[in-house]
Amino acid sequence: MSNEKSRFKQLCQQAQETSYLTSTLALLEWDQQTKLPALADDYRSDQITFLAGEIHKRQTDPRLGDLLDELADSKLAADKSSDTGATIRELKREFDKRSKIPATLVQELAKATSVGQTMWVHARRNNNFGSFSPQLKKIFELKKAEAESLGFEGCPYDALLDEYEPGAKTHEVAAVLDALRSDLVPLVAEIAASGYSPPVEILRRQFPIELQQVFGREASTKIGFDYGRGRLDVTPHPFCTELGPNDCRITTRYDEYFFNSSFFGILHESGHGIYEQGLRSEFYGLPPGKYCSLGIHESQSRLWENLVGRSISFWQYFYPRAQELFPAALQDVPLNDFFQAINHVSPSLIRVEADEATYNLHIIIRFELEQAIINGELDTDDLPMAWNEKYEQYLGIAPSTDAEGVLQDVHWSAGLVGYFSTYSLGNLYASQFFEAARDELGDLDSMFRDGDFVPFKQWLNEKIHRLGQCYSGPELGHRVTGQGLSHQLLLRQLRDKLSPIYGL
């Protein structure tokens, strides 16, 4: 074995050993959310902190840096999209990033966000933004310092965005989201003006939880989530996590009197899970076996939740089974009424309860506001006013309290600045991927009507999942769709589906 190859092998072993610890940490966290006894939380937090520290030591080990410097200059790194090249490139990118942020800043951020989340909980409960604003200002200041440490070419926000969506640039994302907003606002207004409202009350009938479990499991299995390599559990806040190459766990919450909550939640998390299960397990713990970016990850969940799961063809297949499982609720409901109900669009105040169309406006508001703060154009004290103005302007409604306004999300208090836009990037990528799949695979609707989700899932496996981090999000988007990021398809898909419902 050449010296380079032996050094590369050493690098992979180091990374894979670290992944034994990161996947163990993920188990500690999954267990904390799902199974931990009520009084065991403090010790679990200590365990997590200790293990995170051990992982950080490994990830910033100067010997790792030397190895990466050496390999980055070798011919193994030449083809940056090859498995080998991507491994060196991405491990080096992460190492450099971690090494750039001073340890003191890491500690200050950890402390400020820990305090921040507790203060946020209280502020939301007491509807008192003022009690939280100084801490939020501090967190944003630290995030600015983090951006400065990381460095950037364009604006400081680029550095923050890059943590979640490597390779994405603020001005490009902003251009697309601006265009999306310009077209979404009139669409939503048009729908409101139509005066029509689908029979949404049918979704609020009684759906026994055990049968929701059966149905959710059946549907997720059918679309391709592999329960031999995963689990489904119950948590207040649904999520998807992976604890190993064959261990992807999703969660949901059940509401006996609301069909959407668990069903579309399970489709959403299954989409994340199918992505994780589609990564090449032989590269587990290495960049070619890791998800590309948060935006790409979100595209996979949105594809199954909205573009597949809210399509008429999906329900042409699944609705008879739904009526069989929930006769009391659905026997008297025609398919078309059900289809209209699950596609109802209406401005609302809470992001996580928003429909497919207005959801993006919630995101755009947050994306605009956090940029304004980072750029120094907006003071955190003025956030509630700016928030309410934007809701009025884009959605035509404004929160009457900060609890259902600017205090609704945990993200900023946790230091997640630059994160929100990845939700809308997910919707945009989803729409473009879906169109590309249709172009290549033909009549997807007819397949879905027959309950055949395999060709579409395999297409995703091959075009997206198997590539891991060999390409950045923007590169992957271009590779799969032949185009750059654009809002046109998302708009067209929404209009195509919603026009007949609302008679637009």
Place this chain on the structure above:
Amino acid sequence: MSNEKSRFKQLCQQAQETSYLTSTLALLEWDQQTKLPALADDYRSDQITFLAGEIHKRQTDPRLGDLLDELADSKLAADKSSDTGATIRELKREFDKRSKIPATLVQELAKATSVGQTMWVHARRNNNFGSFSPQLKKIFELKKAEAESLGFEGCPYDALLDEYEPGAKTHEVAAVLDALRSDLVPLVAEIAASGYSPPVEILRRQFPIELQQVFGREASTKIGFDYGRGRLDVTPHPFCTELGPNDCRITTRYDEYFFNSSFFGILHESGHGIYEQGLRSEFYGLPPGKYCSLGIHESQSRLWENLVGRSISFWQYFYPRAQELFPAALQDVPLNDFFQAINHVSPSLIRVEADEATYNLHIIIRFELEQAIINGELDTDDLPMAWNEKYEQYLGIAPSTDAEGVLQDVHWSAGLVGYFSTYSLGNLYASQFFEAARDELGDLDSMFRDGDFVPFKQWLNEKIHRLGQCYSGPELGHRVTGQGLSHQLLLRQLRDKLSPIYGL
């Protein structure tokens, strides 16, 4: 702070940090048994191996050895039963033990037992002891080498016993178990000769699993297992594990057509759990906060399972509730019939299904056989014959196949030699502790009849649990009972309960 005290603080921190990792390892194992997706097992094994290696590195770090040498000579170690003295003494004992076994032997044993367990599974399935015997011989040879590395004063078996029951000596344990055997064999024969058989078929009626869950949870809560600091899950092989100072998890298995399986299993594991929950959490990860020995641990499970859970007073309190939950099975069954049925004694071939009295004979057989092998008096090839002879001699029955004979237990294939006797030590300690509690607390039966298990549990907390490893098993036994290990009380308790049932 004096130099000694600061060094001691350093020692405690090292040990407590290690316990973050050992408790994390315990979670990886618990999850493997209870929640792991079917195809995730290989990676989980790799995770466990890696983490165990990291823990071993910490536990054999020469700097730890230096620290322990220094502290062992300090005045902090002078009172060896104080929390501080016990911490130094026990950490040093463990460090020395780990350092004595050569790394090559550790690896050989790990490999031989890993292979051994797989071969054992096949041998048991195919009822083919011959295919397993050479590997078993190898494992015993390695255990002999381990005993030599560890060193001993009396016989090599002492070194192996000491791993599970520190401070116990083979000749002492053998003397008590010999005496126990001499008295048990005639008792069991007398029972058989009585010709009477309790109505055991009532325990094989239908007991709906959901109601077994309710009843098991109620009873375990009542005797003192704290579900705010623990959980109950389902596994094929029941166990108890602790994942932190407030996180003790027990498991059980349900058989819809056999009452005993889950109910007494839950009492048994709750007994282990109540011990873990009774340790002082401020010493978590340190010897004063760790269980004393396997024998003492087992005594706690046997106390609740047998001495409390199979007593008439326990059922005077619980039987009405049992009849309420299982009317179809128990409505027509008088308490006394039920009491007789759960105390049925009858020789059987399988240890884990044995009753309270004959169980010890199963243990004594294994204890005698493994000593004979370690002493070179018995070749593994001749084990089946020796096994069957002893079953004939002590229990009056002999297995017709090795699968239900010498191949029934996993222990030896896993390298657990010296372990079995701790089960009977548990029964012996339980009988002596129970008598001591009765002497000090008065009429326990009357308390149990009233459903008041608190005084007895608190007595165990105070006399046993809170002492952790401040005393060895033999020391603790003496301290609590004022006597050495003896079989007299166990025999008397059995006779007192069984004589009226069988008219002895």
